[in-house]
Amino acid sequence: MLKGLILEVTGGGLLKENLNRDGLPWRETVGGTAAELRRAAGELAAQPRELLCLVETDRQEKIALEGGFFCIGYLNPQLPDERLSGCKILLEGFQEVDAPFLRNVHTRALGLPVQIAETEHLLIREMTLSDLEEVNELYRRNGSFQIEEAEETRGLTPQEEEEKVRAYIDYMYGLYQFGMWVVIEKNSGRLIGRAGFGIADYLDFSEVDLGYLMDRDYRRRGYAEEACRAVLAYGTRTLEFEQVAAYVEEENQKSQRLLEKLGFDRERIFRYHEKKLYRYIWKNKGETDA
Structure with a gap:
């Protein structure tokens, strides 16, 4: 559990306001010595x-x-030569940094998964390396949830x-604060x-x-709908998404019906690698419940 933040940066006034608002204790050091940290x-x-x-x-x-200590870094534009290669995450500013964000960073630093949502029947959390065998078995039994994922992982030792999963955890969860969760x-x-979010680039833009x-x-059993509603609620409340897309193959009518039930609207039909895909769009109307 995160008990506080030690500040060794300049210009952190906004961050201090956020920490005070959220009730997360903090202390500031001046010289950055080991004695001051202790x-x-x-x-x-x-x-x-x-x-x-x-x-x-x-x-x-x-x-x-x-x-x-676990370190997070601030990319101070006045200090362009600092690399901060040992930090868990690098910040370009403090506007979006608050106690929940910092608790998630600390949880990942401890090697633990962040829990995204709990519903009546399900827990949704970040993937860990210990989940790899079960996730692989899920794919073997059911195929891939993404169109190109099988090709990307086939033949890996x-x-x-x-290493691919470790990089995914560090990059997607750490940098974007979202990804595909278990x-x-x-x-x-x-x-x-x-269930979760990815970055799609099937068209001439990413989303x-x-x-x-x-x-x-x-x-x-209604689990897919239950999981997707919880994920969309997290996207609305925590990630502040205004819009989410979904791509589904023409023959996958069950997923099309689920998306429409979730409030997605079909926006476009196009071809991608010899397959016909539908692009659906969901807009945040402030009405999503987990």
Whole structure:
């Protein structure tokens, strides 16, 4: 659990306001020395691993990492030569940084998945490396939820596959704060599907799109709709999406009906790699409930 933030940056007034509003304790250091970090941790009544340290120079990062702290970096435009290569995430500003965001960063730094939603029957959370075998089995039994995913992963060694998943967790979850999440049935504890958001580039532009895959043994129970509604609610409330796309093949009439039930409108029909695809659009009207 994140107990506080240590600030070692300039120009963090907006961030301090956000932290005070959210009730997340913070302390500010001036010299960035190991002694100052220990003092700040003591004032926050926390161990280094219970804190995040926000730094803007490689020197600050080195001292914090050696002290056992997790680091996040600020790309200060006045300090263009700082690399901050050991930081969990790099920030270009503080406008969108608040306590929930920082708690998610800290949870991932601990190697734990962030829980996205809990519904009547399902838990939806970020994928971890320990989920890889179950996710692969999900794909073997049911195919891929994305049109090109099978081609991207075919022929990879287990080590290459693990590295691909690790990069996905760091890049998509860490940078974009979203991705394809795993769906767990609460009663059984089984991983039964995936649902979430990706970046689609089937046309001459990129956009956020909804995707899902449910294990065949758990279909016709309303789980796909339940998961997708929860995901869209998260997209609305937490990610503040105004619009989400969805792409579905012409013959997949079940997914077309589900999208329409969720409030998507068919916007376009086009060909992609010899397949006819439908593009659907969902607009945030402030009415989505999990």
